[in-house]
Amino acid sequence: MSMLVAKNIIKQYNQYDVVITAVNRADLTVEDGEFIAIIGASGSGKSTLLHICAGLDRPNAGSVSIRGNDITRMPADELSRFRGIYTGFVFQKHNLIPQFTALENIMIPTVMCNKEEFRFEEHLKKLIKTLDIGDRLNHLPSELSGGQQQRVAIARALINRPQVVFCDEPTGNLDRNNADKVLRLLMKTKEVMNQTLIMVTHDLSIAEHADKIYKMDNGSIFLYKDKDGYRRRSYETDLERNRI
Numbered sequence: 001m002s003m004l005v006a007k008n009i010i011k012q013y014n015q016y017d018v019v020i021t022a023v024n025r026a027d028l029t030v031e032d033g034e035f036i037a038i039i040g041a042s043g044s045g046k047s048t049l050l051h052i053c054a055g056l057d058r059p060n061a062g063s064v065s066i067r068g069n070d071i072t073r074m075p076a077d078e079l080s081r082f083r084g085i086y087t088g089f090v091f092q093k094h095n096l097i098p099q100f101t102a103l104e105n106i107m108i109p110t111v112m113c114n115k116e117e118f119r120f121e122e123h124l125k126k127l128i129k130t131l132d133i134g135d136r137l138n139h140l141p142s143e144l145s146g147g148q149q150q151r152v153a154i155a156r157a158l159i160n161r162p163q164v165v166f167c168d169e170p171t172g173n174l175d176r177n178n179a180d181k182v183l184r185l186l187m188k189t190k191e192v193m194n195q196t197l198i199m200v201t202h203d204l205s206i207a208e209h210a211d212k213i214y215k216m217d218n219g220s221i222f223l224y225k226d227k228d229g230y231r232r233r234s235y236e237t238d239l240e241r242n243r244i
Contacts, residue, residue, distance in 0.1 A: 024219035088157035
């Protein structure tokens with residue numbers, strides 16, 4: 001069974017008297033343990049599609065299934081619990097609660113959706129070591145660097161040991177050095193916890209590490225490059241220019 005299957009996704013918005021189609025009949029299948037990157041220009045619909053696949057937004061049409069569970073038809077309370085158990089989400093802007101310490105931010109998902117089958121304390125220790133944030137746990141977000149805030153956000157996304165992790169431009173606000181560190185951390189935790197990783201990024205040098213790269217253009221999605229050697233003709237030029 002595939003980890004995620006999105007079929008015929010349509011998402012539209014009303015802007016004054018104009019209907020904007022952000023996602024136009026998009027299909028996406030992600031296998032268990034894959035690392036998928038989605039690239040595209042600003043406004044191409046990539047973040048909208050990611051949010052729909054993660055259950056953070058509802059499509060106007062189509063369906064999304066995670067592990068065979070159709071999340072587009074779940075009631076809000078059931079969907080919230082499902083997300084807390086099976087998914088994690090890393091935002092571009094961290095979205096940490098400023099009044100909470102790093103540790104308190106990390107532990108928020110465990111309060112909202114308790115998973116009794118494992119001990120959070122043991123998993124937390126592994127995350128802290130992997131992400132190298134042990135000396136920052138009692139600090140507020142304002143006392144952390146951008147890279148440290150993102151590592152805390154990653155720990156928060158992983159604390160419930162989700163099966164699939166969604167990342168929306170997780171390196172977009174970081175310099176090259178910190179961006180590379182965050183990517184290595186995400187890939188390391190993916191391998192350690194045998195997770196599926198779906199990432200939206202504007203950076204082809206980041207996307208290059210994925211098993212498959214998809215590109216969105218005007219709401220449509222297509223395979224751009226995979227590990228078996230398939231490449232669209234525009235790929236090499238875009239990689240050389242590091243553009244999307």
